[in-house]
Amino acid sequence: MPLGIDRTHFYAEKVKRQEKDLRTKDERIAQLETENSMLYLKLAQLHGTVQTARQENASLNGQVESEQHFRSNVSETAFKLQRELETIKNDLRSVQSIAIDIPEQFEKYTSQATKVVQRHRQVFQSQSSSMTSLQSQVTSMELALQEITERHSKEKKRRQELHNILMELRGNIRVHCRIRPLMEFDCGNEDSGSLGKSGSRSEVVVHFVDDENVCCRTAKHNKVFEYERVFGPTESQNGVFDEVQPMLTSLLDGYNICIMAYGQTGSGKTHTMLGSHKNEDYNPSRDPHRDEGVIPRAARELFRLITEKQSGTHKVEVSVLEIYNNDIRDLLSNDPSIKHDINTSTDGSVSVPTLSSKQVDTVYDVMCLVQHGLRTRRESATMVHEHSSRSHLVVTLTVISQAPSFFSRTASGSSQDLQRDLRGRSVSTSSVPNLGSLSNTWSGAEQSAASTPGMGAVIRTKLQLVDLAGSECVGMSGVKGAALREASNINKSLSALADVLGALAEHRSHVPYRNTRLTHLLQDSIGGDAKLLVLLCVSPAQRYITESLQCLGFGTRARQVQRGPTKRRLPSSAEKVDSSSVRTRSVSTVTGPSFIPKPT
The missing domain is CATH 1.20.5 (Single alpha-helices involved in coiled-coils or other helix-helix interfaces)
Structure with a gap:
């Protein structure tokens, strides 16, 4: 380039032109990139469209196959329907043929129905x-x-x-005699092979004569005793109770009952009163045992009689005590240290206020309590009997009944009205809550009064079941120490019992009831107005001839007692019949084997 020429303007123009071209290229590049992106997006859309088309093609192929399968099924179904249609047509032809005969049959049946x-x-x-x-x-x-x-x-x-x-x-005092069979222990120290043989100590000397006579026959004695009923050695427990059962009816009629077993140790008193039960699963409320005694049978009969009465009019309480060494022990109490005294009321009735009692509803409840008491009853082995009772057992069933009549208050509003019971005796009633309606046999006026709240009275009667301790010869039983003292107290109390009967038979002015706790406790039963049954239990062996004669003589003395007519219990004006009239203490939970398998 020649020197001296200004080229600045030329370069500036060229730079501008280059910059313009560069911007144009950049814009073109951006446009091409945009178009490229659009092409990529369109390519992706075309790929999606191709995939969708492939799926639609596959589904169309599946539909074609399904349609072909459906067509084949339809053809088969149509063939089956055609066959069924032909069957239906055949059935229809048969129905039509039957329908032709229906009017004739209908006319025939109609005529028959018309005749009927x-x-x-x-x-x-x-x-x-x-x-x-x-x-x-x-x-x-x-x-x-x-x-x-x-x-x-x-x-x-x-x-x-x-x-x-x-x-x-x-007789208000009835005496029955039961002769038990010979037992192995009757031989004493002799060989059991001599049981019952003449000349042996187990020779039978007490003989059953008939239903009213028993004979004691030995070389020195040949005496016949007569009683209201005599049971031989083969008599069953049920046979003995059959003679006791009628007395229980009087209990719900308002009379006190006392049944006591008397005899020497080992003569069968406890067996007679309680029975022998070796089956521990025995339940007296379900299945009566053939060997059960008077106490469970009497309880069962009492509850049976109560079921015949109006519901809610009778309650039963049980107390169990023993008289040991002339002291009263409550066998249902957990505190043996309590001293129990006997109270005699103005009407001659006897009670032990501190004695615990339990309300019962079944014979099973009764026997559970009795069994509980028997576990603590005093026993010891002697040379005469292995399980000799060392105390007198008294089981009392108290029946609290609603009085059979209800009386209104007088117009003056007095708290007591003087009325008369069914026998014409004077009775005193007070305003007490009603226990419920009584028997349907009452008169309409009585029923109306019974349904009125605040009227009525109660009657308390008691059934005393006594298993006396056995009298024993100290020389024969061989007792010593504490057992000797027990035997002394037993014989003393039984002797006092005989003295009381003797005083009553001879009509003495003084009867020694208070000599012992036993006679004092049984005062209203022996000399009062209770119906008394004495069960004499006698051993037939020669070995016990002295005790047997004493027992039979006791029964003869008891028969000689003459008392006035038995009095019916009167309604009590002091006791209210409300929720607290009958003690509602629950029956103790007592378990264990039923009744001891031990005859006294």
Whole structure:
């Protein structure tokens, strides 16, 4: 380039031109990139469209295959339907043939039904003609039934009165004698092979003569004793109780009952009163045992009689005590240190206020309590008997009954009204809450009074079941120490019991009831107005001839006691029949084997 020429303007223009071209190229590049992006997006869309088309093609192929399968199924179904249609057509032809015969059969059945209706209509007409007479007969029968019911109620009351009169005619003190069979221990030190043989100590000298006589026959004695009932060695427990059972009816009629077993040790008193039960699973409420004694049988009979009465009118309480060494021990109490005293009320009745009692509802409850008491009863082995009872056991069942009559208060509002019971005796009643309606045999006035709250009275009667300790010869039993003292107290109390009977038989002015706790406790049963049954238990062996004669003589002395007529318990004006009238202490939970298998 020649020197001296200004080229600045030229370069500036060239730079501008280059910059412009560069911007144009950049814009073109951006435009091409945009177009490239659009092409990529369109390519992606085309790929998606191709994929969708492929899927649609696959589904179309599946539909084609399904349609072909469906067409084949339809053809098979159509073939089956055609066959069924032909079957239905055949059935329809048979139905049509049957339908042709239906009108004839319907006409036939209609005629038969018409004849039956006509026949029944005739029978109904003949029966309706006698309906009036039948209704009149039903009315007359209802009247007769009402009359018979009233007569039955009167006869039931009459039967109760006759029953009690019969029991009084038999004697307020009745004596039964039971001869037990020979046992192995009757031989003593002799060989058991000599059991019952003549000349041996186990020779039978007490003989059963008949139902009322027993004979004691030895070289020195040949005496016959007569009692109300005599049971031989083969007599069952049920046979013995059959003679006891009638007395229990009087218990709910308002009379006190006492049943006591008397005899020497080992003569069968406990077996007679309680029985022998070797099966520990025995339940007296379910299955009576053939060997159960008077106590469980009497409890069962008592609850049976109560079920025949109006519900809620009778409650039963049980107490169990023993008289050991002339002291009273409560066998249901957990505190043996309590001293128990005997109280005698103004009417001659005897009670032990500190004695605990439990309310019972079943014979099982009774025997659980008795069994609980037997576990703590004093026993010891002697040369005469392995399980000799060393105390007198007294089980008392107290029946709290609603009085059989209800009386209104006087107009003056006095708290007591002087009324009379069924026998015409004066009774005193007070305002007490009602326990519930009584027997349907009451009169309408009595029933109306029974339904009135705040009226009524209660009667307390007791059934005393006594298992006396056995008398024993100290020389024969071989007792020493504490057992000798026990034997002395036992013999003393039994001797006092004989003295009381002797005083009553001889009508002495003073009867020594308070000589021992036993005679004091049984004062109202022996000399009072209770019905007393003495069960003499006798051993037949020669070895016990002295004790047997003493026992039989005791029974003879008891039969000589003459008492006035038995008095019925009167309603108590001091006791209220409300929720607290009957002690609601629950029966103790007592478990264990049933009754001891040990005869006294």
